[in-house]
Amino acid sequence: MAVISLDNPVVQSYIVYSAILALKLLFLSPLTGMTRMARGVFANPEDVQSFKKGKVKFDDPAVERIRRAHLNDLENIPAFWVLGALYLTTNPVASWATLLFRVYTAGRVLHTIVYAVKPLPQPSRAIAFFIPFVIMVYMGVQVVLYYITAL
């Protein structure tokens, strides 16, 4: 039986990397806001009125790029929180699970950098997306295999 306790280093590792990912996800909101301000492009007329500058515009390339990065995080990071937590219950080897959480987090941070902060040519974004994606699939399969025998 897996020991799910806050004293368990794998659980602590999951908590740390989950929090880093949440902070990274949150970071994209102020980045969007700052980019809107810098470029004078807003999503609502009341924003234009309140800042007394710029215009309503929905296709600014820089803002849309950050919004796509944000959406991509939302398509991926919540699945990590779920699958990572379930994976903990399968009694993984601590060093292996920690490595997976670490590489996942590094991949998602790199995805944000090469997509939204300092755009780089492909395949940099594809790699930064794909490695964390494979880790999630791996964890999900491990969870299913671990519990399916009990059904």
Ligand SMILES: N[C@@H](CCC(=O)N[C@@H](CS)C(=O)NCC(=O)O)C(=O)O
């Ligand atoms: N919703 C994604 C699904 C595929 C995906 O996540 N691809 C990665 C690697 S190419 C990506 O960064 N897509 C860009 C995006 O989601 O805006 C899309 O429309 O591209």
